[in-house]
Amino acid sequence: MSSHVQSGVNAPATESEKATILVVDDTPENIDVLRGVLKSIYTVRVAINGEQALQRCFSDKAPDLILLDIMMPGMDGYEVCRRLKADPRTEGIPVIFVTAMNETHDEVLGFEVGAVDYISKPITPAIVHARVETHLKLRSAYRFIRDTFGRYLSEEIVDSLIDSPHGLKLGGEKRDVTVLMADLRGFTSIGERLPAETVVDMINIYLGEMTEVIQKYMGTIDEIIGDAVLAIFGAPIQREDDATRAVRCAVEMQLAMGEVNRRYLAKGYPEVQMGIGVNSGAAIVGNIGSKKRSKYAVVGRVVNTTSRIESYTVGGQILISEATRNACDVLLRIDDELKVMPKGISKEMTIFDLGGVYGDEELLLPEKRDEPLIPLSSPVDLQVARLEGKFARETFAGKILALNASAFDLQVEQNCPPLSSLKLILPDTSELYVKVIRHISDDPLHVHTWVTYRPPEAEAFMSQLLAENSLS
Known part of the structure; x- marks a missing residue:
């Protein structure tokens, strides 16, 4: 549907911006009148019976709004509307009945089958313009709400919020x-x-x-x-x-x-x-x-x-x-x-x-497997900082005792409780981040940590350390 909705007869619009109105009526004179009223603002398409109307609606270029007569040979307007509302492809298209059947029970039945409005014949051009413009704006707003909420919520929840008067x-x-x-x-x-x-x-x-x-x-x-x-x-x-x-x-x-x-x-x-x-x-x-x-x-x-x-x-x-x-x-x-x-x-x-x-x-999830750590022939000195949220506290000394591609055993000077996050500053000044998984011993303080993030420089340092100690 075009998101462009005209607010006046003289408002300019290209053909691609114009909303499309489908006029469904079996009387040529009625079609000519509605086309004359609408063609300066909207793209007007025509169907002369119910079957043709459904074909137009189920095409790749479905209309943005339908003006639908009730009394037509074969399939009447009520049945056309029922079928449109029963199909997910067309249920959102606003249907306005344009008919000489203006008794109360006729209008009630029209709303029951899914119409959004009712215009009595003979038509008044100003009323046609007002009703069409109003329902195109409402549909545009409805789609905007669905598109906006739909980025965050399921379709079912969006429907609940829209349908609830207290939403x-x-x-x-x-x-x-x-x-x-x-x-x-x-x-x-x-x-x-x-x-x-x-x-x-x-x-x-x-x-x-x-x-x-x-x-x-x-x-x-x-x-x-x-x-x-x-x-x-x-x-x-x-x-x-x-x-x-x-x-x-x-x-x-x-x-x-x-x-x-x-x-x-x-x-x-x-x-x-x-x-x-x-x-x-x-x-x-x-x-x-x-x-x-x-x-x-x-x-x-x-x-x-x-x-x-x-x-x-x-x-x-x-x-x-x-x-x-x-x-x-x-x-x-x-x-x-x-x-x-x-x-x-x-x-x-x-x-x-x-x-x-x-x-x-x-x-x-895949089963977790602990890879063996490779002990270092000579512990590697580094600096350690406890993280509070995104911020690092003061640094203290530590040593790498053993490692693999994703974990370290560390000796640390200060207590690092399980599940605390640490920033490690390696000898080449590259940094990586680990989380304490468990204590190994209290004197001296040994902890087992899991790597949470390592930039390329730290990964290169770890790979070199692993290679040197694997060979030894």
Whole structure:
């Protein structure tokens, strides 16, 4: 449909910009009158019976609006309208009945079969113009809403918001939801090294793949902040299987990273990995903001806790809360169990490393395998900094004791709790990022870490170190 809607007879428009009106009537005189009224503003097409009208509508160039007579030989206007509204290809085309049948029951039947308006014969040109212009504007606005919301929500949720008379009111309600948060590991550092257009293209490729998966599982994308995605399951529509759909979504998102990286490699971009946290609990959901600007959002501790859980992940990992595990109605593959004390939470909580979902529609990540580490003949000195969010604290000394392509055993001067994030500054001044997986010993302090991001210079240093010590 053309998005151009005329606001006056003299408004200029090219042929490609003009909306197309299909006039359906079996009387040539009526067709001539309507064509004369409309042709200066719109492209007017004609059908002389119901069958021909349906052919025109099901063609590649469907009209933007239909003016439909009721009394026609063969198929009457009511039946034409029923068939149009029953077909997904044409159900959104506004139909206005133009007829001499102006009794109340005639109009009621017209609206029941799906018409949006009713014009009585003999017509008044000003009324025809006003009704046509109004319904073209309404259709254009409806499509804009669907296209805009459709980037973030499933078709079903968009329909619910549009159909609900309270859908856009400010305010919220308390309900149980499952929140999913995903973030690319090390992408901030990648972004500092690449041209802006490359970074934007990488984010768009990643978000395009993830949005498809989230919408497939009927999640609502609440927030996109750079490479981070926050999705809600259970709002605005709540279902019994919200938690199950969220964990299935998380697994499929991780599997979809294979396609993301294939597209990156084809363009010469670096590969990336993603971490996902999932949590369930009570939250306030609804339209938050002011009368001039608002958004559909979720607010509450469940969101903050999800963010903390996600921060503990390494690339390719999904961590879920105990509440989410208990809310799922399918058997989960749990690869590990961790005790954590997130900032802002008063007691220790248990989180689970999710490996997949069993059942009729099995969805599994590859099994995790620990590669053996190669001990270094001489430990390598380096500097270590604890990370708080995106910021590094003061540095302290450390040593690399053993490594493989994706992990280190380190000796460190300061305590580094499990799941804390570290920046390592190597002897050649290149940097890489790791997450502490477990303590090995307390005296001296030895920790096992997993690499979350390594730029090419750090990868080259690691490869050389591995080669030298493999030979020895």
